Amino acid sequence: MQMSVLANFVENTFVQSRSAETLPVKNPAFDTVITSIPISLDEEVERAVESGVRAFEAFRNSTPSERVGYLMKIRALMERDTDLLARVLVDNHGRTYAEGVAEVRRSLENVEAAAAIAYTLAKGENMINISPGIDQELIREPLGCFAVITPFNIPLHAWSSYVPYAIALGCTVVMKPSEITPVVANEVARIVKEAGLPAGVMSVVHGDGRVAEKLVKHPDIQGVGFIGSTKTGKHLYEMTVREGKRASINAGAKNHIVVMPDADMEKSADAAASSFYGMSGQRCLAGSNLVVVEGAEKVVELVAAKSRLRLGYGMDRETEMGPMASRQGLEKVLKYIELGEKIGKPLVNGRHNKPNKPLNGYFIGPTLFTDIPPDSPPAKEEIFGPVASVLKAKNLDDAIELINKNTPYGNAAAIFTSNPKTAREFVLNVNIGNVGVNIGVPQPMAYFPLGGRKQSFFGVAHSRVDTLRFFTDHKIVTTRWW
Numbered sequence: 001m002q003m004s005v006l007a008n009f010v011e012n013t014f015v016q017s018r019s020a021e022t023l024p025v026k027n028p029a030f031d032t033v034i035t036s037i038p039i040s041l042d043e044e045v046e047r048a049v050e051s052g053v054r055a056f057e058a059f060r061n062s063t064p065s066e067r068v069g070y071l072m073k074i075r076a077l078m079e080r081d082t083d084l085l086a087r088v089l090v091d092n093h094g095r096t097y098a099e100g101v102a103e104v105r106r107s108l109e110n111v112e113a114a115a116a117i118a119y120t121l122a123k124g125e126n127m128i129n130i131s132p133g134i135d136q137e138l139i140r141e142p143l144g145c146f147a148v149i150t151p152f153n154i155p156l157h158a159w160s161s162y163v164p165y166a167i168a169l170g171c172t173v174v175m176k177p178s179e180i181t182p183v184v185a186n187e188v189a190r191i192v193k194e195a196g197l198p199a200g201v202m203s204v205v206h207g208d209g210r211v212a213e214k215l216v217k218h219p220d221i222q223g224v225g226f227i228g229s230t231k232t233g234k235h236l237y238e239m240t241v242r243e244g245k246r247a248s249i250n251a252g253a254k255n256h257i258v259v260m261p262d263a264d265m266e267k268s269a270d271a272a273a274s275s276f277y278g279m280s281g282q283r284c285l286a287g288s289n290l291v292v293v294e295g296a297e298k299v300v301e302l303v304a305a306k307s308r309l310r311l312g313y314g315m316d317r318e319t320e321m322g323p324m325a326s327r328q329g330l331e332k333v334l335k336y337i338e339l340g341e342k343i344g345k346p347l348v349n350g351r352h353n354k355p356n357k358p359l360n361g362y363f364i365g366p367t368l369f370t371d372i373p374p375d376s377p378p379a380k381e382e383i384f385g386p387v388a389s390v391l392k393a394k395n396l397d398d399a400i401e402l403i404n405k406n407t408p409y410g411n412a413a414a415i416f417t418s419n420p421k422t423a424r425e426f427v428l429n430v431n432i433g434n435v436g437v438n439i440g441v442p443q444p445m446a447y448f449p450l451g452g453r454k455q456s457f458f459g460v461a462h463s464r465v466d467t468l469r470f471f472t473d474h475k476i477v478t479t480r481w482w
Contacts, residue, residue, distance in 0.1 A: 004035050004036070005017070005022055005035070005036050005037065005038055006025070006035055006036070006037050006038070006182055006183065006186055006206055007186070008038070008040060008044060008048065008203070008204055008205050008206060009185075009186065009189035009193075009202075009203055009204040010044075010047055010048045010051050010200075010203045010204075010205075011051050011199045011200055011203075012192075012193050012197075012198075012199040012200075013199075014186070014189070015044075016038075017038030017039075017040050017041065017044055017206070018041060018044070019038040019039050019040060019041050019044070021038065021039040022036040022037060022038050022039065023036060023037050023039065023179050023208065024036050025037060025092065025179075025180070025181075025182060025183065026326075027091050027092065027094075027361075028092075028093070028094035028322075028323045028324060028325050028326060028361050028362045029090075029091075029094055029312075029313040029314065029322060029323050029359055029361040029363075030313075030359060030360055030361050031327070031360045031361050031362070032360075034091060034092065034183070035183065037179055037182050037206040037207065038206055038207065039206075039207045039208060039210065039211065040205045040206055040207045040211050042214060044205060045174075045205055045211060045214045045215060045218070046218075048174045048203040048204075048205045049145060049174055049215070049218050049220050049221060050220075051199070051200035051203055052144075052145035052172035052173065052174050052200050052201070052203055052220075053144065053145050053172070053220050054200055055145075055172050055198055055199060055200025055201050056142070056144050056145055056170075056171065056172045056200075058198070059170055059171075059172060059198060059200075059201055060141075060142045060170045060171075061170075062170060064118040064119060064122070064168075067118055067167055067168055067169075067170065068115045068118050068119070068168065070167060070195055070196065070197050071111050071114055071115045071118075071164055071167060071168060072115060073194075073195035073196065074111060074164070074191060074192060074195045074197070075108055075111040075112065075115075077191045077194055077195055078104065078107065078108055078111070078188075078191055079104075079108060081187070081191065082101060082104045082105075083101075084187065085100070085104045085156065085184060085187060086100030086101045086103075086104055087100065087315070088100075088183050088184045088187055089103055089104075089155070089156065089181075089184060090313075090314035090315055090322070091183075091314075092155075092181045092182075092183040092184065093152070093153070093155065093181045093322075093325050094280065094314060094322040094323040094324065094325050094361070094362070095279050095280070095314055095322050096314040096319055096320070096321070096322050097314050097315055099278070099279055099314070099322075100314065103154065103156050103157050104156065106157050106160070106443075106446070107156045107157050107159070107160035108160075109160075109445065109446035109447075110157070110160035110161055110164055110165075110446040110464060111160060111164045112446065113164075113165075113445075113446035113447045113464065113465055114164035114165045114167065114168040115164075115168060116447065117165065117168055117169070117465055117468055118168040118169065121465065121468050122140055122168070122169055122468060122472070124137065124138045124139045124140050124474075125137070125138040126138070130478075133480050133481070134478060134479065134480045135478075135479045135480075136476065136477065136478050136479070137476070137477045137479070138474050138475070138476055138477075139474065139475050139477060140169075140468070140472040140473070140474055140475075141472055141473060141474075141475055142169050142170035142171045142471060142472055143171060143222045143223070143246075143471060143472060143473055144171065144172070144220070144222040145171070145172045145173070145174065145220055145221060145222060146162075146166060146171055146172070146173050146174075146221065146222055146223050146224070146225060146470075146471065147173070147174050147175075147176065147212075147215040147216060147218075147221045147223070147224045147225070148162045148163060148166075148173050148174070148175045148176070148224075148225045148226075149175075149176045149212050149215070149224065149225070149226045149227075149228070149236070150175065150176070150177050150178055150185070150227065151178055151227045151228040151229075152178040152180035152181045152282075152325050152326065153181075153279065153282040153283065153284075153325065153384075154227065154283070154284075155177060155178060155181045155182070155184045155185065156184050156188065158227045158463075159175065159184075159185065159188055160446075161225075161227065161450070161463040161464050161467075162225040162248075162463060162467060163175065163202060165464070165465070165467040165468070165471060166467070166471050167197070167201060167202070169467075169468065169471045169472050171222075171471045171472075172200060172201045172202070173201070173202050173203070174203045174204075174205060174215060174221070175202065175203065175204050175205075176204075176205055176206070176207060176211055176212050176215055177204065177206065178228075179206070179207065179208050180325055180326050181325060182206055185204050185206075186204065189202070189204050209232070212236065213239065216236060216239050216240055216243065216245070217239070217243055221245065222245060222246060223240070223245050223246030223247060223248070223470060223471075224236060224240045224245060224246070224247050224248070224249070225248045225463065225467070225470065226247075226248070226249045226250065227250045227284070227463065228250075228251065228252075229251065229252045229382070229384075230251040230252035230382070230408075230409070230455050230456070231252075233249040233250070233251035233252070233458060234249075234251065234455075234458060236249060237249045237458035237459065240459075246459070246460050246461075246470055247458060247459035247460060248459045248460065248461050248462065248463060248466075248467065248470045249457065249458040249459045250284070250450060250452055250456070250457055250462065250463050251452070251455060251456050251457060251458065252284065252382045252384075252409060252411070252455065252456060253284050253285070253286075253288075253382060253409045253411030253412060253456050254288055254289070254380065254381065254382050254407040254409045254411075255275075255285065255286060255287050255288050255289070255409075255411055255412040255413060255414075256287070256288070256289045256290075256291050256391075256399075256402070256403045256413045256414070257271075257272050257275060257287040257289070257290055257291065257413075257414045257415075257416070257440060258291040258293065258393070258396075258399045258403075258413070258414065258415040258416065258426070259272070259290065259291070259292055259293065259296040259299045259415075259416045260293050260295075260296055260396070260415065260416060260417040260418075260419070260422060261293060261294065261295030261296045262417055262418045262419055262422075263296060263299070263416035263417050263418060263438075264416070264418065265296070265298050265299050265302055266302060267416075267438075268299050268302075268416035268438075269299050269302030269303045269305075269306055270306065271414075271416070271438070271439065271440035272287060272290055272299070272303050272388075272416075272440055273303050273306035273307060273366075274440055274441070275287035275414070275440030275441050276288070276290075276303075276307075276366065276368075276386060276387075276388040277307070277309060277321055277366045277386045278441070279322075280321055280322055280323065280324055280325075280364075280385060280386050281333075281383070281384060281385040281386035281387065282324070282325060282329070282384055282385065283441065284411060284412075284456075285411065285412045285434060285441050285442060285443050286441065287388065287412075287414065287440060287441070288382070288383060288387070288388055288389070289379060289388065289389050289390075289391050290303060290368075290388055290389070290390045290391065291391050291392075291393050291399050291402060291403070292390060292391070292392055292393065293393045293394070293395060293396065293398075293399055294392075294393070294394055294395070299416075300347070300368075300370065300390055303368060303388075304347045304348050304368050307347075307348040307365075307366040307367075307368050308348065308353070308365075308366070309321040309353075309365065309366055310356050311323070311353055311354065311355040311356065311363050311365055312355045312356045312357055312359065313355075313357070313359065313361075316356070316357070318356055319356065321365070321366070321386065323359075323361040323362040323363045323364075324362040324363070324364060324385060325362070326362065327362050329362065329384065329385065330362040330363075330364055330385075332383070332384070332385070333364050333383060333384075333385030333386070333387060334351070334364065336377065336378050336381075336383045336385070336387055337349070337350065337351060337364075337367055337387060339376075339377060339378060340367070340369045340372060340378045340387070340389070343371075343372065343373060343376055343378075344369040344370060344371045344372040344373075344376075344378070344389070345369065345370045345371045346367060346368070346369055347368045347369065347370055347390075348365075348366055348367060348368040349365075349367055350364045350365030350366050350367035350386060350387070351364065351365070351367075352365070353365025353366070364385065364386065365386065366386045366387075366388075367386060367387045367388070368387075368388050368389075368390065369387070369388070369389045369390065370389075370390040371390075372389040372390065372391065374391055374402060374406055375406070379391060379406065380406060380407050381407075382409070396422055396425060396426065399415075399426075400425075400426065400429050400430055403430050403431075403432065404429075404430060404431045408454055408455040409454055409455050409456045410431055410432050410433055410452065410453030410454035410455070410456045410457075411432065411433060411434060411451070411452050411453075411456035411457075412432060412433070412434040412435070412436070412441075412442050412451075413426075413430050413432040413434075413435055413436070413442075414435070414436030414437070414438075414439055414440055414441075414442055415427075415435075415436070415437055415438075416438055417437075417438070423437045423438075431453060431454070432451070432453060433450070433451025433452040433453045433456065433457065433462075434450065434451040434452070435451075444464070446464055446465070447464075447465055448464070448465065449461075449462040449463065449464050449465050449466030450462045450463045450464055450466075
């Protein structure tokens with residue numbers, strides 16, 4: 001039986017690629033092939049970009065009300081298809097059904113926020129009488145066709161972090177989904193078509209890194225939006241800068257959760273475990289290091305007790321954690337666990353945790369290490385799996401120094417404390433873009449931009465509402481009438 005190949009989406013039409021080269025797409029819970037993607041040909045990428053460029057000429061002149069109307073239709077259709085989209089995320093990414101529904105809901109929030117900026121932040125500014133008889137105005141203009149490259153771990157949320165904002169602001173987009181989790185992109189394309197979005201405003205071309213590079217280098221692509229690893233993000237950023245384009249590159253992380261001795265230990269442990277192991281640790285804002293300040297040692301045993309989750313297929317009700325999204329991701333996690341076993345002490349070892357039913361997928365259970373040296377790879381490098389290391393700090397200053405100096409990343413950090421002064425000092429002194437106070441995953445709402453510093457971000461503007469500065473440029477108009 002011949003396996004189906006996902007079609008590209010160009011000119012509001014699903015078009016089968018003529019490429020002879022394909023890649024399998026799997027259900028990670030069962031290690032079974034569910035479809036495949038083409039490595040789109042140069043001329044197919046060219047056609048998608050040409051479609052976006054043509055569509056931009058008319059779409060840039062559409063009214064805000066028209067563009068918001070499309071977004072509201074997209075939102076309604078996504079909400080209608082929440083169950084379908086969540087099931088696609090379960091079967092292609094491996095998350096639990098509840099996590100799939102949560103991603104749909106977060107994506108709906110982005111669509112709403114995008115609609116809002118069309119009427120608010122995009123309005124521009126003006127001032128009369130800057131000099132006698134002279135007025136001045138700042139207007140924002142959409143720039144053209146952009147490339148958006150989405151990651152495997154949040155394929156729908158990453159789409160929503162860029163594309164609805166481009167639509168709201170009058171730009172067009174060619175999207176290249178992750179080759180690991182591409183299925184939901186075609187479902188979104190189906191919804192966009194049903195919503196009546198004009199042909200060419202959003203296109204989808206499938207492929208691997210070669211296709212992404214073709215998009216980045218295309219002379220008619222104005223900028224590149226990306227969420228993913230620092231290694232890939234930095235490569236794309238350098239390429240984008242060489243091409244003289246705009247970049248919004250949201251990259252990797254190594255996030256810390258600090259527990260002070262005055263914290264509520266039970267609630268802190270709940271939040272930390274959820275942060276470490278939610279979505280099998282495959283979140284850019286997930287905690288990875290548990291920094292225990294002297295006097296808070298009790299939290300370690302509490303987190304360990306909450307680290308024995310039931311593994312399984314995401315549609316089974318008893319499942320608490322799904323598999324890794326790919327075999328490559330699983331193998332990477334296993335290498336860090338093997339290293340952790342040599343240099344530290346596993347309080348909970350996920351290698352011994354098996355799914356609740358016989359499955360052939362990419363499963364690894366929650367893993368918690370103690371006695372890990374702060375300068376070792378498990379404590380410094382992004383693992384992107386359900387593995388956490390316990391690190392010790394003498395006091396708050398020691399914890400802040402560890403966060404600021406121990407890794408090259410600056411994505412997220414959280415503190416658990418009952419002391420407002422301690423929390424304030426932490427917030428003001430960690431060199432981190434997303435900070436939580438008694439919050440394990442400091443995820444900004446859609447109407448705030450995603451933070452990110454140091455090796456966690458490269459470019460001119462972050463994702464979400466900050467893309468106003470990415471998709472548009474300002475023009476200053478100075479007027480005098482005699």
